[in-house]
Amino acid sequence: MKKLTAEDAETRSPDVVAENVEQLKTIFPEAFIEEKVDFEVLKQLLGGVVEEREEKYGLNWHGKRRARQLALTPSTGTLRPCPEESVDWDTTKNLMIEGDNLEVLKLLQKSYSGKVKLIYIDPPYNTGKDFVYPDDFRDNIKNYLELTGQTDGEGRKISSNTEASGRFHTDWLNMMFPRLKLARNLLRDNGVVFVSIDDSESANVKYILDEVFGEENFIDTIAVEMSTTSGPKTVNAQQGTIVKNVEFVHVYRKSQEFDKTPHTPLRDGILYYDTHYSIWLNDDGTLGTLAEKLLADARIEAEIRQHGFMDRETFSINNIDKLLIVSEAAKSFVEANLKKIASVDRPPVSAAGRSVQVGRWEAFEADHRTYYLTTLANGTLRALMPLSLNYRMSDDYKPRFGRTVIRGDLWKGFHQDMGNVAKEGDITFANGKKPIRLIKQLIKWSNSTNDGVILDFFSGSGTTAHAVMQLNAEDSGNRRFIMVQLPEPLDPSNSDQKATADFCDEIGKPRHIAEVTKERLRRAGKKIHDESPMFAGDLGFRVFKLASSNIRAWEPNRDDLPTTLHDSIEHLKTDRTEQDILFELLLKLGLDLTIPIEQKTIAGKAVHNIGAGTLLVCLAEKIASAEVEPLALGIAAWHKELAPAGETTVVFRDGAFADDVAKTNLTAILQQHGLENVRSL
Ligand SMILES: C[S@@+](CC[C@H](N)C(=O)[O-])C[C@H]1O[C@@H](n2cnc3c(N)ncnc32)[C@H](O)[C@@H]1O
Incomplete structure (x- = not known):
């Protein structure tokens, strides 16, 4: 029976360096001498792509090397389950994780690497007023517990990163760089990442995104109109x-x-x-005008005359806007004939060489669609674009059915949402809440299959989770979310934080931001359920909290070795529950935190079946020698019944056995029944 310890590679969050070395070894075995890299050989093997100039292209700052290293150091923490703060614990696939996102991203590496479809983040913009998380290279978990006031001491004062600090951009970049590197590992190959930012750090974050994701994977920078030049801005602009x-x-x-x-x-x-849409495609292949057709309808003609829209005894298309305002009949006529009304456009390349008579139109199938072609009086071939192609529901603040244009990278109109954003989610959060519509649209654009894991590791009030639930309710989607939020303390004496701190008091929760996130998710889920009672999708979430590992690290007290040795016999922390340990195992073994867990009593002991037989765990504190055989046989029988597809790992508590003989017996019985992988904790 192999013992899993805190130092054991199998029980830590993955050692990214070791994994990278393994990969390098498979590509360049000749560059390794006695397990070490021979750089000279590697350089030769890489040929001309080695950069050896001293002045290199790219963004550099003090601490970059260390920040890179920080992403590679395994976490010594774990995630403790909190069913009491969750919604639909037993069935939900969504996660809300309270903690510093660097540690959390490390802990998620094994279970979620290559599984996330979309990441949206809205990090602190570094405006001079933001708190920028100060990582501690030596012991980040201790640092986290101190910063968030979870140790016995007073807790450290959290302060904002000010421009006067002398390390303004450096601190921010050191915080962002390792997080982005870890986040990239979680993305699926067809995944996408969106990073909200303003001009304080836009250029810097773009550089590090280029470095982490590769310049070739940059898609675009969307400019989102968040405000108009009105109110106090007008004076400044004037x-x-x-x-x-x-x-x-x-x-x-x-x-x-x-x-x-x-x-x-x-x-x-x-x-x-758009008055370019003035051509009419007659059924007999000839071309007419929209104006003629409007006049041919007696009701519309009467309205045109009544309002004086005639121009030299014809209806001018330039008057159509005025007509559509006053005439319901004209509006219905246009909407009923979207496919017949067209404008002139360039023909597709595939139509080169085709000819059509002047004054007529012909359908032409190419590129999986139908084009309508005509020839102008000057002999040039043209495509006729039907109005139906861009007359549909807009993604506007107030969605309307009407004429639309396809959006480019200028996303206008979000200032309207900003006017209402404070009310969204029914919580108070004064720290850069984003409009739900913005995130919904990013998701909608990129995620046409309506499923997949969506991650936001700077969640704030949880807008991303809210957007995911709302979109699922609208299109019966199956998207899941993972939110990560620091329990960032809120100080009521700070005017920027007072309203959010007061909100925590109002709901009777501790004063920190993760409480606001959880409350929003609860309220949003309930509201969506009330508004769409037929929606049977997932409106719950499992809460986990970052903590030190449940497994004690070997930290010998050199002055009192006997006590240290005695204490280390039981190396699971005594103040942790069975459930805590179970979930740590899931993380260490790379299983999803929402995988189904079933419990059965075998020989008087609780045994947990995780992931339909992938993992069978018995954490009983004592297993008497006489109990070994019935327990092992019972587990083997259950395993046979479950018949899992892959290999099963069976785990026991190391200190549970009376002696080594009992342990060996149990392992032997399980192995006789095909359960080779037996571990102790
Ligand atoms: C600008 S806000 C995000 C707002 C969010 N998009 C919304 O709509 O509510 C950034 C959030 O990141 C959180 N944050 C900062 N550093 C963090 C860290 N190291 N780990 C987790 N969250 C962090 C802050 O507490 C803050 O709530």
């Missing part, structure tokens, strides 16, 4: 200041695989009729 109206969303894909999934185009509503 005095000649260029006031800020936009924020940015940098978009990167994990790899080219992303482009193989179809994306959903987004549409902006247009208030005015």
